[in-house]
Amino acid sequence: MTFKEIIDSPCGIRYCFDLLELQSGYARKYLLDSEMMTTAEEIEEAYASLERFTLLLEREPSLVQNLQFRLQGLRNISNTLVSLEEGSALEDIEFFEIKHLALLGDDVQQLFSKTEITDVWSNFDLDNIIRILDPDGLKIGTFYVYDSYSMELRKLRRELESDPDNEEVKDKLYNEEERIKRVLCNLLRPYSTELKKLLHSLAELDILISKAIQHKKESFTIPALGNSSSFEGLFHPEVKSILAQKGKLFQTLSFCYKSGEPGIIIGANMGGKTVALKSLCLCQYLFQFGFAVPALKAEMVPVENIVFCFGDEQDYQKGLSSFAAEMVRIDRMITLAESGAKTLAIIDEPARTTNPTEGSALVSSLLKILEECPNLSLILTTHYNVDSSARCWRVKGLVEEEGSDRLRMDYSLTESADNEVPHEALNIARKLGVSPKWLDAAAKILDT
Incomplete structure (x- = not known):
């Protein structure tokens, strides 16, 4: 799975992507084309690099600024390097790209070379490449078939200066320039692999610096790798930003889960359950693409697959209703789980669009059959009372403000011994100022 495939996931990863201070369009493309890491070794190596660059940012911010300024000049010359490797004749513009x-x-x-922090960059042997394309040692980022490449070239150019209309000299000059270009191609071709590595390393450098800046600026954390997943001070950066613009604070969460132990989150509407799920999904993607995650502290486990169902799953292209599209996606998750693949599944109110009797049965049975999948981490929210031994977390919900009889919503999650869904809909509706006549009538029906 590439970053491009999940960029518009409803968990909000595009927001984090847009926050990156990438300096080059090529680094942006390189990140979008990157594959999701699935092993602990890959992720540990990525985080070791991120920690080194975070340290570099803290200790030598001016160096980082200079690097960012240079990286604005990074261009995607992959096609030029492929042409060089395949033995194609290069034009002046392509020689310029390689020299640049x-x-x-x-x-x-x-x-x-000026920093004391080690292992932040692997040096490349560029001296020969620069000598080939810059024979006069001017270190100017332009390319020209220099006179110093050939005595014959210099002689013909002088002849043409004296006789600008001499067609024979023009032809000889053209042939000599083309001969030199062929020689340059032959000299550069052995370095094509090194040049590709350099191009990729510069893109990775741009990305790493951007991740380090995001890590510090957004108060993210680098998670530890462990055998289960846990979070302290978990937040959703986009929702937090929206609330901040309104002068409100985001209430952070603490949560934990592990494979082979399904979990459910219950609570009233407007209790933050969906935001909690999106935050967990976002963290898993960020973790497996080598980003710091939005939490004060975290421990996480890599998985092979991430499956999520949020909101309206209606698929117009396939002609599927919300319920049908949701069932197809959950069925795919069941297949992955039963195959033994390490999978994280995050499902927001499954079967919400069907009748409550069948919906409750579907959710209870889903939890039951997935208890037998040791490599599956499952978290779902529901409004149904379900028959399950799954771990259950409850949104605290409406609580009285200290020193007041006013109610406020407490979004924190507490582990609960039972799966009984709270009955807070009428209280929340009253808090929103909904018609008392309507709500009083509903309360009478519930009392009968």
């Missing part, structure tokens, strides 16, 4: 890349890499290496 080599000089950029040399500039970056010179900057890193």
Whole structure:
């Protein structure tokens, strides 16, 4: 799975992507095309790099700013490097692109040579490449078939200066320039693999610096790797930002789960259950793409698959209703879970769009059959009373404000011994100022 495939996931990962201070369009493309990491070793290596760059940002911010300034010049020259590797004749613009890349890499290496923090950059042998394309040692980011490449070239150019209309000299000059370009291609071709590595490393550098800046600026954390997942001070950065614009605070959450032990979250509408699920899903994606995560402290486990169902699953292209589309997605999750693949499944109110009797049966049976899948981590929310031994968390819900008889919503989650869904809909509706006549009539029906 690539980053591009999940960028518009409803969990809100595009918001985090847009926060990145990437300096080059190529780094943006490189990140979008990157594959999700699924092993602890990959993720540990990625976080070790992120920690080093976070340290670099803290200790040498001016160096990081200089690096970012240089990286604004990074361009995607992948096609040029493929042409070079395949033996195609290169044009002046392509020689310029290669020279520009080599000089950029040399500039970056010179900057890193001044830092005491180790293992932030692997040096490339660029001297020969630069000598080939910059025979006069001018270190100017332009390309020209220089006179110093050939005595014959210099001689013909002088002849043409004296006799600008001499067609024979023009032809000889053209042939000599083309010959030199072929020689340059042959000289550069052995370095095509090194140049590709340099291009990728510069994109990764841009991405790592951006991740480190986001880590510090947004107060994210680098999670530890463990055998279960747990969070303290978990928050959703986009929702937090929206609330801050309104002068409100986001109430952070603490939560934990592990594979082979399904969990449910119950609580009234407007209790923050969906935001909690989206935060968990967002954290898992960020974790497996090497980002810091929005929490004060976290421990996480990599999985092979992440399956989520949020909101209206209606699929117009396939002609599926909300219920049908949801059932198809959950069925895919069941297949993955029964295959033994390590899977995180996050489902927001399954079967909400069917009748309550069948909906409750579907949710209870789903929890029952998935208890037998040791590699599945399942968290779902529901309004149904379900028959299940799954761990249950309850939104605290409406509580009295201290020193007042006013009610406020407490979004924190507490583990509950029973799965009884709270009955707070009327209280919340009253808090919203809904018609008392309507709510009083509903209360009378409930009392009968």
